[in-house]
Amino acid sequence: MNELINGILLGGLYAAVSLGMTLVFGVMRLVNLAHGEWVIGAAYFSSVITSRLGLDPLTSLVITIPVVMVVGYVIQRSILNQLLLRGSEPPLVATFGIGIVAQAVFTLIFTGNVKSLDAGWASTGVSIFGETVRTAFVICFGVGVFLVVLLQIGLTRTSFGASLRAASEDPEAAESIGINVRHVYALTMAIAAAISAVAGVLIGTTFSVTPLTGLNWLVVSFTVAVLGGLGSPIGALVGGLVTGLVQTYTGALLGANYNNLVVYGLLVVALVLLPRGIIGRKSM
């Protein structure tokens, strides 16, 4: 029972972590290898704000989100957009380079030590169906589901979502009907950065980060996105739940030492057996 509840709650967090990656892939067919750095970078940035201004980590997002959105927009506009025209490998390698720079900058500013965000709700527990779980997990789940629903509605019910989908389906046709595809791509990256920032703050509060944990979150995000079908927000939730449940159950079976090992194994299995995800859709 405990594994079931924890797995589901963790799944919500995993969905939130993976959402930004799946959005970027859905719109521009690019997997951001710096996605993990996007996520933990926000956690690092928020840690500065929380300690300087004494804000709750979630409140600090009011400042963090606009900042990461600008960073995401500028990087997409100045570096990645022009590389996307050259095929799939150049932008991929560029995101790898961005990740390297980010890792190094994190280490320079925050050292290689473990860092976590302080919040009153981080260490308390709450009772669900008679099982005590961490309040942080419940918040992670709530926020994760909220983000998935928000993104899904944004993509399918708003005119901006329509232009995103148009740019995704056929960039040239979208351009010809007056959609500024470069701007749309950059906004997509900005939104992905904002979502990842929320996920990063949740991770920083619930767990902790080091400059190299971005790589682990890259793999987790990709596992979740692949399980759910890359490019689908609802798929990210499904993939998150599957990953969370597999992890908690095998964790109970094998011991916590094998937690990460299980996710990596799951990724390889998912990639080989379910290249199109559980739901089996590839477009948005």
Added chain:
Amino acid sequence: MINRGPSKLFPKRSTIAGGAVAVIVLIVAFLGPGYLSQNLINLGTTLFTLIVISQSWNLIGGYAGQFSMGQSMLVGLGGYATALILLNSAIPIEWAVVLSGLVAAVAAAIFAVPVLRLRGVSFSIGTLALALAVQAWMVVWKFGGRTIGLNLPELNIRLATQYYVSLTVAVVATVVVAVVAKTTFGLRIMAVRDDEDAAKQVGVNTFVAKFWAFVLSALFAGVAGALILIHNPHIEPRGAFDFNIAVTAIVACVIGGLSTVVGPLIGTVIVFVIQQAFLSYGEYAKVILGIVMLVVILVAPEGLWGLLKRGGPPLMVSTRRILHVRGRSRPKVTSPLD
């Protein structure tokens, strides 16, 4: 590179010049222990080992076009294999080095079955997942000493010997890359790189081609791991599987020029010099390298070596004029996708 056309009676002037430069560099390098200080011999040994790793990545990530993020794992496995062989058997050290390369190659052959089915970024993240999984496994594996790792007794190998061994392996790795680039096997993996579906349609067994590129790459990575261990006879999971090993190789290849023989050499020297220059300033070297890599991708996608060969900046144009090679038609290397 690929279509040289009918072979000429006399080699190109640029080929002769290139060969002369290579011979001079080799002589200077081989005489190194005669005139270099202990510290420089030490650095040279490390540089040559890095070249081995760069060339090994160049095979899979450059020529075969499979952007692997798992090179650290292969290097780490080579190191652990050497440590375990030396600690648990009477096998002499030179054979342990060769065996370690084979261990990494066999590991790659096994891993290849799932990950080489993956294409593009799935392969990249699949290899990263494998690398992280192997590292996570080593942290809990009792026989490998868990987080503490393994300590070897004093090996008593002269520094000059280590220098020569690393240099020799670096030369062998570079020659192998050069030979591969000229063989039909090389053509097959380059065809996979340029367009996997098209390669398949003209009859290339793409899995087999990628498989051997991956295994050959792992062989050299494993030997490099052994060389690192001999240089510093202690191994533990965090250092042995450090992601920065892969980063160094990838950055070196991208900066110097992917899918070229000389590019990764130039790239590795540049990366190594920057790393050494900023050694006492923490991670600044990595920031600089990352930015240099981004600039190269944006401005000179074919790498610095490609830039030099193409004529590059004005300075190089004048040099080319002096060498009377201007105007000679060069085969264009373009992929059908461009």
